[in-house]
Amino acid sequence: MFSGEGTQRVRISAIYSLILTGFAVLAAALIASMAVLITAQVVLRYAFGIVLLWVNDYIEYTLLASTLFGSAYLLKQKGHVEIDFFTARLRPAARRVFTVLAYAIGTFVCAMFWYSSSLTTLDHYRRGVLVIKSVAFPKYFVLLPVVIGFTLLTVQFAILLVQAVRTPSSELSTSDAGFDL
Secondary structure (H helix, E strand, C coil), rough: HHHHHHHHHEEEHHHHHHHHHHHHHHHHHHHHHHHHHHHHHHHHHHHHCCCCCCHHHHHHHHHHHHHHHHHHHHHHCCCCCCCCCCCHHCCCCHHHHHHHHHHHHHHHHHHHHHHHHHHHHHHHHCCCCCCEECCCCHHHHHHHHHHHHHHHHHHHHHHHHHHHHHCCCCCCCHHHHCCCC
16 A cells, blocks of 8 residues: 555545534534423423424424434444344354444445435425425425435445454454444
8 A cells, every 4th residue: 555545544534533523513412402492492381381383393303313413423433232142152253244244234224225315305305395394494404314324324334344344353342243223
């Protein structure tokens, strides 16, 4: 490998990490905004009799967006729930097979969700489909976080898959054993 290739790979990795961190921070900000709006909604409703109808819609869509925006970061940090009861008892070679299989399945499933959500989002954009609830707005706004989230998840699963394939069986720990939920 040439030194330029290594430098470029480090730069791409740093940019990718920055993107994941940015979306995780955005997810946290969205969750914080939900807490503020729910509190404001309760105070306004019970103290002043004022109801903000759009808050429930905002909460609904923000839950979806925050989950999808933060999930790839969580996967990268291995902060997800993992059941290693079975894989912890396997020999390193078998554990490696399960790890590679888990990451391959994760990559495939997330890629399929990305593909499907991309087609649906594009279709809704082209047709000008609206969500009509307390406020009318384009439906593709609701679907974009799904596309973004599954793009990041597909990339992260693919990175983990390549790392698992390149890692010798003896170096895999039980926390890298797959069965990620």
